[in-house]
Amino acid sequence: MRQFNEHDLTDAVIQQLAESDDPRFKTVMTSLIRHLHDFVREVELSEAEWMTAIRFLTAVGQKCDDKRQEFILLSDTLGVSILVDAINHRQPTGAVESTVLGPFYWEGAPEVPLGADITNGARGEPAFYSGRLLTLDGAPIAGGMLDVWSGDGEGTYDMQRPGQDEMLCRGKFRTDAEGRYWFRSIRPVYYPVPTDGPVGDMLRKMGRHPNRPGHIHMIVSAPGYQTVATHLFVKDAPYLESDAVFAVKDSLIVDFQRHEPGPAPGGSVMDVPFYTCEYDFRLAPA
Ligand code: BEZ
Ligand code: FE
DSSP, X not given: OOOOOTTTHHHHHHHTTTTOOOHHHHHHHHHHXXXXXXXXXXXXXXHHHHHHHHHHHHHHHHHOOXXXXXXXXXXXXXXXXXXXXXXXXXXXXXXXXXXXXXXXXXXXXXXXXXXXXXXXXXXXXXXXXXXXXXXXXXXXXTTOXXXXXXXXXXXXXXXXSTTOXXXXXXXXEEOOTTSEEEEEEEOOOXXXXXXXXXXXXXXXXXXXXXXXXXXXXXXXXXXXXXXXXXXXXXXXXXXXXXXXXXXXXXXXXXOOEEEOSEEXXXXXXXXXXXXXXXXXXXXXXX
């Protein structure tokens, strides 16, 4: 066996991929090995630091279960998720921008009639959402789907509450003949990403806060159009400038209008202040 030094070792490892018959795998692994070795050389990694990294990655894996995905949280907080999203969803100008899916999507939310209140008893300031689903040319898309979810007005998702088996603040809406949607939920508030695991330790060590600005998630889809997973962010929300997962896009920030108690959309009369949020989603053809 040949002996390698700290400089020619990298090429020797890469050469071991010569027999791989998957060209894409080869490309990805070659680049990974090169960057990894360059990183180790650049920072002159000590053995103690290498062990710290191994222990950290082990703890990230051990924190994962069927409800908790610490590796995705690591990817989110290091900006990798939003980078992958940006590369894979280069939308034509005018189409709604995508952003991270996040770990709190719960598949199978019920399809409910337009105008429904999806809070299901969750606490929070009432908010009435409305807008249209449009083509890039501004024509209405009828029969499109908005699959919506958010935390409650305390910044907690239903699936984070022990024993909460019923969905809160989730629902699917089908757009009407003019491409319109409307529904009631709450005005989302900021909340921290989970910090009780190794990623939380990493954020503290980095001197970072764990918070995401108030936002509501949606997957917007329609037959013949590109599906987009996105958010709407509350304008002027705390942490809009420093989202812990780097997912804010200017085009997704909406001015939630505050209203005094009184008549509200859909013919209801509110006895507390409420908000309205209006946003049109434009989809690119598939
Ligand atoms: C979320 O918005 O639900 C989320 C996204 C990334 C990490 C944690 C939470
Ligand atoms: Fe979220």
